[in-house]
Amino acid sequence: MKVMLVILDGMGDRPSGALRGGTPLEAANTPNMDYLAENGINGIMDPIAPGIRAGSDTAHLSLLGYNPYEVYTGRGPFEAAGENIELKPGDIAFRCNFSTVDETMNVIDRRAGRIRESTHKLAEVLNGMEIEGTRIIFKESVEHRAVLVLRGEGLSPRITDADPHRLGPINEVRALEKGAEKTAHIVNTFVRKSYEVLKKHPVNIERRKKGLPPANIVLPRGAGMVPHLKSIGEKYGITAGAIAGVSIVKGVCRLVGMEILEVEGAKGSAESDFAAKVRAGIKYLDSGDMVLINIKAPDLFGHDGDPAGKRAIIEKIDEAMKPLKEILDDAIVAITADHSTPCNVMDHSGDPVPLLIAGSGVRTDSVSDFGERSAPKGGLCRVRGNDLLNILLQLAGLSEKFGA
Amino acid sequence: MKVMLVILDGMGDRPSGALRGGTPLEAANTPNMDYLAENGINGIMDPIAPGIRAGSDTAHLSLLGYNPYEVYTGRGPFEAAGENIELKPGDIAFRCNFSTVDETMNVIDRRAGRIRESTHKLAEVLNGMEIEGTRIIFKESVEHRAVLVLRGEGLSPRITDADPHRLGPINEVRALEKGAEKTAHIVNTFVRKSYEVLKKHPVNIERRKKGLPPANIVLPRGAGMVPHLKSIGEKYGITAGAIAGVSIVKGVCRLVGMEILEVEGAKGSAESDFAAKVRAGIKYLDSGDMVLINIKAPDLFGHDGDPAGKRAIIEKIDEAMKPLKEILDDAIVAITADHSTPCNVMDHSGDPVPLLIAGSGVRTDSVSDFGERSAPKGGLCRVRGNDLLNILLQLAGLSEKFGA
Incomplete structure (x- = not known):
């Protein structure tokens, strides 16, 4: 049966x-x-x-x-696997939002006006980067959501979220245990780079023209290790x-x-x-x-x-x-x-x-x-x-x- | 709620x-x-x-x-904590009775005539002793009951009771595993000392005068380690x-x-x-x-x-x-x-x-x-x-x- x-x-x-x-x-x-x-x-x-x-x-x-x-160890890996990303044991995965920050890195819209369109174009320019030997896999999901995967040596899921979960300054990611400092540093670097790259992206220039909040930063949360x-x-x-x-x-x-x-x-x-x-x-x-x-x-x-x-x-x-x-x-x-x-x-x-x-x-x-x-x-x-x-x-x- | x-x-x-x-x-x-x-x-x-x-x-x-x-590992620690003794992880604690023994160390009353009064005076003279580097904390409880705590290095709760749980000769405490010999020796020493000190204590001289069984020994049982x-x-x-x-x-x-x-x-x-x-x-x-x-x-x-x-x-x-x-x-x-x-x-x-x-x-x-x-x-x-x-x-x- x-x-x-x-x-x-x-x-x-x-x-x-x-x-x-x-x-x-x-x-x-x-x-x-x-x-x-x-x-x-x-x-x-x-x-x-x-x-x-x-x-x-x-x-x-x-x-x-x-x-x-x-x-x-966290939601990230399951969310990423659900988006068809091929994961390997040891990968660190995160859920992310495309968000809107002002020039002082204050979050003014956690969901970038619930952006629905063209997030794949934004994701494209972030996916495939390398930060200090760690490979960045990044993919858009539904609406303002996305997934981030870090692949490399010596990574840990024991870090805090970059997403502050409310309006105000973005969180500096911190290690929650010894040995997680490298991962925290990589995520902080990724977040900064996402701002540099996305703020001048044509999709966002277009959004500004229309009076829509630009999806000018990526804020990861829910780190987990692929078991x-x-x-x-x-x-x-x-x-x-x-x-x-x-x-x-x-x-x-x-x-x-x-x-x-x-x-x-x-x-x-x-x-x-x-x-x-x-x-x-x-x-x-x-x-x-x-x-x-x-x-x-x-x-x-x-x-x-x-x-x-x-x-x-x-x-x-x-x-x-x-x-x-x-x-x-x-x-x-x-x-x-x-x-x-x-x-x-x-x-x-x-x-x-x-x-x-x-x-x-x-x-x-x-x-x-x-x-x-x-x-x-x-x-x-x-x-x-x-x-x-x-x-x-x-x-x-x-x-x-x-x-x- | x-x-x-x-x-x-x-x-x-x-x-x-x-x-x-x-x-x-x-x-x-x-x-x-x-x-x-x-x-x-x-x-x-x-x-x-x-x-x-x-x-x-x-x-x-x-x-x-x-x-x-x-x-x-045993009832002792919980009984001792219930008597407001400040315990530390690793302490070995026992329940005890004040009992009555004759001169050949035969128990003739396990509860010393259910003594109710002045046990704090008996406890006073035993509390604070040191036996071969191990600190003795001893406190009376209700009626004929008391608690004993051993604090020091290399102690184990895996020992037998001094209390024979019936009339007759007191038990020589034995180690139940390798490494518990020191603790058994300290408890045996404590029991002997309790007899030497208590048999001539004014409270007991008074009891003898009144025809009451003297509380002339302390018999520990129920050893447990504070977790x-x-x-x-x-x-x-x-x-x-x-x-x-x-x-x-x-x-x-x-x-x-x-x-x-x-x-x-x-x-x-x-x-x-x-x-x-x-x-x-x-x-x-x-x-x-x-x-x-x-x-x-x-x-x-x-x-x-x-x-x-x-x-x-x-x-x-x-x-x-x-x-x-x-x-x-x-x-x-x-x-x-x-x-x-x-x-x-x-x-x-x-x-x-x-x-x-x-x-x-x-x-x-x-x-x-x-x-x-x-x-x-x-x-x-x-x-x-x-x-x-x-x-x-x-x-x-x-x-x-x-x-x-």
Whole structure:
């Protein structure tokens, strides 16, 4: 059998007064997920460990069988991998903003007027530089965002951000431990060079003419070292693909050796074509052993504190889940979340997430609907995200026996 | 929000014939804790791990986020810290009894007639000694009890007790591993010196006159090394206080850097003023982030094998919990135990303990009363003590996100 793992990003929530005391998932009409819950086994899952507020990156690592405490030093590498940059273990990667500074290096717009166009032209002139023997890889991402990778000897991710995260003077990057001074110096040099090169770039001359803030500096943040990772294929002996709209999830999946499946209409937003993602996932299972589908939208409504919107998008997602009912003879289907993003917290919380697993042969329980408060009554009780893949692979008959 | 953690020491129990098959908690009328259970989320908790019979010291360490297998080598340091002795990592600490021996060093009363008075005068003459370069810190505790601390180079806690734990010859302390011989020798020397000094002490001359057994020797036991501990403030970024009647719990809380709040009427016994402790805990939350309240009484009835008494004291404790219903908008309230002390075992068992968590935003479940057998039907399922603080702090919005 195959494994279909659907991760509804940030779906877990808390009871909401606006939804008569229900969570968005509980309040939503979700006949397809309820069918899977009723015909499957249910429980709650701590993506990393009870009470730990997981990020999407650390949670996906954990759900894919990696220990984020061992392999995660920052968001940068996963963001960069999500932008198709070929990374090597030991590379230091950063998220960056194109920002606007005045002549005294005061940030006056952290997002350079949310510049959308021609950032690839700006990136071009920065990419490929070398600073004191360290190679600079730089690539634009969506809107005002970009990624920076440093490749060379003696680099460390233990440095502060250049981005001040507010208006005012840019941060001088500092080493957070002995041995990180070189990296801090290189990043400071890169930031200065980005200003020198970008302030007179034709794209910015054009922006000034139009009265738009120039994207005249690059401010890196979130340094992380690309970890040595045994691929998911080596670890579990499977071929695995991933479908995700957002680059950080793509990046995690790419770095663990999953094939990234590009799906038309997968946007990482509420407008994403959920049904197309599910169709593409099912199709991938013709050849692959396992597919992960990440649907970002619930997380966005959680961050926005919009329970009614979250309920509505969950109902829309549920419609897209309908074809999963037809593959239960051939695949173990799991639906869960990477973390909770309660609308009343407007950020990730450490609450466990509901988990359902359905498919031929799976033990069932008396739970008949998919929800935060029905799930813990189910047969899975409470599990950890790090155990999920082992649970799914053994149900699919895809794992090895340990012992005799 | 704040965190109020109430630990009813040894409250967990097993079904009792004397209580028509109920546990003391189940048989007790506990409207206030039932209210919190009904309006909160419930589960069972293994203080250390399933089946492990936890002590109060190791359990409290675990519940506060420390791994007792890494930091606990014996009870001594926690007892000493509870007696306000300033300890340093590496110190070796012991619990001691003032005992009575005859001239052949046979113990004829392990508790020196449960001596209550003037032990500080006896302690005075022993405190501050030096034995072969090792400094002796010695302080009386309640009744016949005292604490001993050795401070110096090359000391080890891996030695046997001087206390024979029964009548008869005192134990010659032995090293349990290579390198502990020096410590064993120092303790043996201290025990001999205590006899030489105490046998002729005026307090004992007086006792002999009155026909009371003299407190003419000190017998140390429970050697432990004071661990290097990152404080709870450093670990979790919170300010935390503790209210406890018994010194061992105070000691654990002090050693992890919690502020020890002295409350009039907190006695660590069935006569303790439970309501005063709860009031003081709530008051502390005006400034502090978290408070731990330990109520010792249920454990005492468990050790005595008195289910009816345990039920009665739980009812009295429940009355003191009433104000907790009023703070649920401002605090996450948790009530649990550090371990089970079943009346039919008359000692700590490895049974899990019930846990309820209530407060604004907390997911609820269908459990409507607080008890050993209703709790596992709740939404928390089964958790470990070591995860408790992470669970509570995230619910209170007091923890950091791991990842992006």
